[in-house]
Amino acid sequence: MNTTINNDYKEQELSWKPTIHVKHNQDKQKWIISLENILKFSFIKRSENTLDYIYSINPDKADSVFKILYACKICKGFLSGKIKANDKIIAEYTSTTKNKRDEKSLEYLIEYWNKVYELEKLLNQKFSPAEITKNFDKESFDFYRLERCLLDKKPYRIDDFHLKEITLNGLNENYINEFKTKKSYDFTFKEKETITFANQQFEFYKVKALFNVIIKDVEISEKTPPIMLIKILVDNNNDEMYLSEQIFLNEKDTFAIINPENLEYLKTAAPL
Incomplete structure (x- = not known):
C-alpha cells in the first residue's frame, strides 16, 4: 500500500468549479439553491428579518468526499443569517434557535467529512461518499480506530472482550516458570490487520498490549527444539484486564512503541 500523500488532491480541488444554481419563484417568493444533486436549500422570506427554510444534503449523490x-x-x-450564492447576497435575516441547532448539526457533519478527507489523503485513496454512508453502521468502529490512530496518533482501549488463552512460541522453561509465579502479567504483541473502510481494504501494522492478565495455567503444546509452543490459559472473569491497541501505516513505526518502557504510554489509552 502506497502511503504517500497524493499531491493531485489540490489540483482536483482547484479544477472543480462548483456551479450553484439559484431559482426564484416570483409568485410564491420562493428561492431554491442547489449544488449539483448534493445540496438543495429552499426558503421563503416571511418578513424583512425572518424566513422559513428547508434543506437536504445527499452524500450518496456526491462523487467525491x-x-x-x-x-x-x-x-x-x-444558516448564519446571510444567504450568499455566486458572490451575491440573496437574503439577510435574523438567526433563530432553529438556525443555531441546524448549524450545530452541520458542524458535526463537517467535522466528520473533514476527517474522512484527511484519511483519504493519508491513505492515498479516493473514497466514495455513497459507500461510506451505505456501510456506516458496519464500518463505524473501524473508522474511529483509524481516526484515533492515524489522525490523532494515539492508542485506543478495549475493556469488553473475551479471552480464554494466549499462544506464544520461542520461550525457554525458565520464562514459563515466571508466568506461573506472577499474580498478573502484561503482554505485548505485534501483528498485521486488514481493515475495511468505504468498502475498501487496507493492511496496517498493529501493536497490542494486554494488561493485568491473570494466568490460570501454562501448558506446553509443542516442544521440538528449537521451537517451544506454549498455551497460557487466562482467567476471563477479571474486570481489571484490558486491551490497548495502536495502528500504524508502516512497520518501522511499531518498533518504538513495542519496547517495554513504552507500556506506560499504552496504559494511558482511552476507550473509543
Missing part, C-alpha cells in the same frame, strides 16, 4: 464537504460548508453559511 471533497464535494460533500464543500456542500456542508456552504449550507452552514446559509
